[in-house]
Amino acid sequence: MQNIQPISQDLIYVGVSDRRTALFENVYPIPRGVSYNSYVLLDEKTALFDTTDASVASQFFENVQAALAGRRLDYVVVHHMEPDHAATLMDLMLRYPEAMVVTTAKAAQMMEQFFGSKPAQLQAVKEGDTLSLGRHNLVFTMAPMVHWPEVMMTYDTTDKVLFSADAFGTFGALSGNIFADEVNFEGEWLNDARRYFVNIVGKYGQPVQVVLKKAAALDIQMICPLHGPVWRSNLEWFIGKHDVWSRYEPEEKGVVIIYGSIYGHTEAAAMRMGTLLAQRGVKNIKAYDASRTHTSKLVAECWRASHIVLACSTYNNGIFTPVEELLHDLKAHAFQNRTWALIENGTWAPQSGKLMRAELEQMKDISIIGDTVSLKSAAAPAQEEQLATLADAIAATL
Numbered sequence: 006m007q008n009i010q011p012i013s014q015d016l017i018y019v020g021v022s023d024r025r026t027a028l029f030e031n032v033y034p035i036p037r038g039v040s041y042n043s044y045v046l047l048d049e050k051t052a053l054f055d056t057t058d059a060s061v062a063s064q065f066f067e068n069v070q071a072a073l074a075g076r077r078l079d080y081v082v083v084h085h086m087e088p089d090h091a092a093t094l095m096d097l098m099l100r101y102p103e104a105m106v107v108t109t110a111k112a113a114q115m116m117e118q119f120f121g122s123k124p125a126q127l128q129a130v131k132e133g134d135t136l137s138l139g140r141h142n143l144v145f146t147m148a149p150m151v152h153w154p155e156v157m158m159t160y161d162t163t164d165k166v167l168f169s170a171d172a173f174g175t176f177g178a179l180s181g182n183i184f185a186d187e188v189n190f191e192g193e194w195l196n197d198a199r200r201y202f203v204n205i206v207g208k209y210g211q212p213v214q215v216v217l218k219k220a221a222a223l224d225i226q227m228i229c230p231l232h233g234p235v236w237r238s239n240l241e242w243f244i245g246k247h248d249v250w251s252r253y254e255p256e257e258k259g260v261v262i263i264y265g266s267i268y269g270h271t272e273a274a275a276m277r278m279g280t281l282l283a284q285r286g287v288k289n290i291k292a293y294d295a296s297r298t299h300t301s302k303l304v305a306e307c308w309r310a311s312h313i314v315l316a317c318s319t320y321n322n323g324i325f326t327p328v329e330e331l332l333h334d335l336k337a338h339a340f341q342n343r344t345w346a347l348i349e350n351g352t353w354a355p356q357s358g359k360l361m362r363a364e365l366e367q368m369k370d371i372s373i374i375g376d377t378v379s380l381k382s383a384a385a386p387a388q389e390e391q392l393a394t395l396a397d398a399i400a401a402t403l
């Protein structure tokens with residue numbers, strides 16, 4: 006059964022939500038699912054904005070057919086060649102061979118790489134090129150490295166709609182409500198929007214800043230991203246979040262405690278630190294066991310908070326592996342500009358503190374507060390004072 010939704014007078018949502026895939030990009034857990042968004046614009050000419058992941062192809066093609074209602078498809082605009090949006094492109098072209106594909110030259114090259122050929126009718130566009138569908142006039146704007154090099158966006162100057170590719174997207178399947186103002190976005194979606202941004206796009210803060218400056222020059226009434234709800238109100242709030250995230254600024258003054266603990270003694274010291282911080286008035290502390298929390302969530306929480314307490318055992322004379330993976334991922338995403346405090350543990354030769362410090366010092370604008378609290382197997386009673394001193398130092402900088 007088709008499942009299309011009108012978005013505005015001429016625009017129809019033909020995307021599909023996916024609750025079956027466990028791992029987005031085969032690495033990020035998506036317990037709330039994900040949507041692959043696609044839109045049909047009906048004018049004197051018709052246009053389809055992006056295709057979908059192969060996993061939802063059947064529903065997608067049914068939706069496109071329903072939206073066109075017997076009309077021919079004139080244009081297919083391809084904003085981004087990552088297969089979660091482009092895997093169904095060549096199948097679409099078999100169904101609508103008369104359609105002209107509109108995309109960047111780099112995307113056309115990627116089509117040959119992915120498919121071994123490219124669509125017979127292809128129009129390569131560059132920054133500022135336009136396309137009139139009749140009442141609607143489209144302007145194409147490039148968004149390289151947000152988060153692939155071939156990415157572009159489309160601005161409909163008639164209805165002031167920005168088709169933003171992966172930008173302003175989020176994990177999370179849609180449940181019928183297509184607009185962000187129809188769901189509890191801040192309460193139920195924001196954590197996944199942050200996790201999506203920092204893990205998928207977070208490494209490319211500077212290109213995102215370039216796009217945000219371009220967007221600031223446009224009168225945007227609606228944002229249609231490739232994942233998650235459509236934005237038609239409170240746009241400034243969501244754009245502001247992306248501005249903070251892409252500048253690597255903390256979203257909130259606050260403490261996240263992350264521990265890697267083998268038998269629980271490092272965890273006990275980390276949780277004592279939580280209590281000591283609370284006794285100093287620190288609110289909204291969040292603690293995570295790195296062994297039980299997916300790295301994508303830990304990275305997102307590091308992005309949110311201003312201060313991170315990292316407590317970790319020594320393992321094979323190195324950093325306990327879940328924390329080692331976190332530090333590797335943070336570096337890979339160009340993470341920067343945070344305040345850290347360290348607790349290490351080791352039964353015969355604690356090494357993790359020194360090694361964690363060396364990893365953090367490779368990140369930009371990092372500060373490490375106080376001395377590393379060094380445990381030998383478990384916190385000795387006298388070390389309450391060391392933890393308290395570190396808690397004082399953290400609280401003083403919040």
Ligand code: FEO
Pocket residue numbers: 085087089090152171231232
């Ligand atoms: Fe949603 Fe970069 O693809």
